[in-house]
Each structure stands twice: as C-alpha cells, then as structure tokens.
Amino acid sequence: xxxxxxxxxxxxxxxxxxxxxxxxxxxxxxxxxxxxxxxxxxxxxxxxxxxxxxxxxxxxxxxxxxxxxxxxxxxxxxxxxxxxxxxxxxxxxxxxxxxxxxxxxxxxxxxxxxxxxxxxxxxxxxxxxxxxxxxxxxxxxxxxxxxxxxxxxxxxxxxxxxxxxxxxxxxxxxxxxxxxxxxxxxxxxxxxxxxxxxxxxxxxxxxxxxxxxxxxxxxxxxxxxxxxxxxxxxxxxxxxxxxxxxxxxxxxxxxxxxxxxxxxxxxxxxxxx
Numbered sequence: 001x002x003x004x005x006x007x008x009x010x011x012x013x014x015x016x017x018x019x020x021x022x023x024x025x026x027x028x029x030x031x032x033x034x035x036x037x038x039x040x041x042x043x044x045x046x047x048x049x050x051x052x053x054x055x056x057x058x059x060x061x062x063x064x065x066x067x068x069x070x071x072x073x074x075x076x077x078x079x080x081x082x083x084x085x086x087x088x089x090x091x092x093x094x095x096x097x098x099x100x101x102x103x104x105x106x107x108x109x110x111x112x113x114x115x116x117x118x119x120x121x122x123x124x125x126x127x128x129x130x131x132x133x134x135x136x137x138x139x140x141x142x143x144x145x146x147x148x149x150x151x152x153x154x155x156x157x158x159x160x161x162x163x164x165x166x167x168x169x170x171x172x173x174x175x176x177x178x179x180x181x182x183x184x185x186x187x188x189x190x191x192x193x194x195x196x197x198x199x200x201x202x203x204x205x206x207x208x209x210x211x212x213x214x215x216x217x218x219x220x221x222x223x224x225x226x227x228x229x230x231x232x233x234x235x236x237x238x239x240x241x242x243x244x245x246x247x248x249x250x251x252x253x254x255x256x257x258x259x260x261x262x263x264x265x266x267x268x269x270x271x272x273x
C-alpha cells in the first residue's frame with residue numbers, strides 16, 4: 001500500500017511541482033524582505049543563542065576535528081539550520097490539510113501531495129541557508145563544497161524522516177486541533193534534548209559514555225542528525241557509517257508509519273474539515 005501511494009504521488013509530479021511553487025510564492029508573500037527572511041531568521045537566532053550560551057553561560061565548542069575550526073557561531077549554525085529545517089517540515093505539514101480544506105473537499109487527488117509540497121518548499125529554503133553557510137564557512141577555512149554529496153545524502157534521509165512525521169501530524173491535526181499548540185511546546189523541549197547549543201561531550205561526561213542513559217540520548221533522531229551535519233560541515237569528516245545506517249533506518253520506519261497512519265485517518269478528513 002505505501003509503495004502504491006508513492007507511485008501515485010510520483011505520477012502526479014506536475015501537481016506536486018505546481019503546489020510547491022504555490023507554497024514558495026505564498027511563504028513570504030507581501031513581506032518587505034521576502035526570501036531574505038530565510039537568512040535573517042537563523043541569523044537572529046544565532047545572535048540570541050550566541051549571546052546567552054557563549055558569553056553568559058560560557059559554553060565553549062569543541063575544536064573541529066580534523067578541521068581545527070574553533071567558532072561558537074559556526075558550531076551553532078551547523079546544527080541549528082538542520083534542526084530548524086526538520087521542525088519547519090513538521091509544523092508546516094501539520095497545517096497542510098487544514099490550510100487547504102477547500103481543495104481537499106472539492107476534488108480528489110493524493111492528499112499526501114499537500115504535505116509533500118510543503119516539505120519541498122522547506123527544502124528550497126534549507127538549500128539557500130546551506131549555501132550561505134558554505135560561503136561563511138569558507139572564510140573560516142572549511143571548504144565544505146567538497147562535501148556536497150554527503151550533505152545531500154543527509155538532506156534526503158532527513159527529508160524522508162520529517163515527511164513521515166509530517167504525514168502523521170497532518171491528519172491527526174484535523175481531528176485534534178490543539179495538536180499544533182502542543183507540538184510547539186514539544187519542539188521547544190526537543191530542542192534542548194539535542195546537542196545544538198552545547199557539545200555532546202557535556203552529556204557524555206555527565207552520563208558516562210557506557211551508561212544506558214547516554215545510549216538512549218544517542219537514539220534521539222535530533223541528536224544523530226545534528227551530529228551528522230556537524231561532522232561534515234564543522235569537523236569536515238565523514239559521519240560514522242553506523243550512524244548513517246541508523247538514520248536511514250528510522251527514516252524508512254517514519255515514512256512507513258506515516259503512510260499507514262495517513263491512509264487510516266484520511267477517510268473522514270473531508271468531513272472533519
């Protein structure tokens with residue numbers, strides 16, 4: 001069933017492209033800065049977190065190995081951008097059916113395309129942010145353009161994972177409208193369960209590398225995605241293959257569960273809307 005749905009979505013690729021373009025046009029419609037917001041938002045977050053965690057809480061990043069890079073701003077951005085991309089796909093996907101209720105009620109098409117078009121629009125924003133980050137990293141000596149294939153591989157894996165979660169959230173939000181507010185709170189908490197504003201060495205030293213709790217901490221998808229991106233962009237080294245394998249596994253599980261849950265709940269979506 002999931003394979004049939006994916007095949008049906010692929011056959012409607014023209015519709016997917018048009019809906020993605022609509023999402024991109026509407027994302028910053030009538031705003032003064034337009035696509036400049038895709039760069040301004042992470043920069044503002046960078047300044048806030050850098051001020052609090054670098055200068056007030058005095059958290060020092062690990063020196064890049066083997067890159068030798070020692071910059072809290074770059075350490076933070078290499079993790080903050082992938083995390084923001086993932087949560088944007090979650091939150092945007094959650095409102096994709098509700099925000100297109102008239103389209104859902106009017107004509108039949110694979111409803112998953114609405115979630116997919118939202119995810120695709122955030123991929124474009126993420127690629128712009130990564131391009132800017134690559135230019136800035138080059139000034140620090142990290143020529144990450146050479147690692148583009150690895151970054152794209154991580155992006156595809158992360159997109160599959162986030163799309164699966166977004167499929168589940170999109171239908172669940174139709175039946176339970178408070179879910180959007182609850183997810184906002186949950187993602188705030190999830191942010192601090194991953195080593196975004198602090199080095200993972202802090203957790204390793206506190207819990208012990210061989211402890212069960214440290215193992216559980218490393219099973220957190222946010223932790224593994226953040227560390228994988230940081231390995232490539234900040235350290236300029238290949239992430240461990242077992243970590244990539246784990247991420248690919250949970251991405252496929254997420255996609256499978258997302259398709260199953262979406263198909264189960266899709267039947268009465270038009271009536272609920």
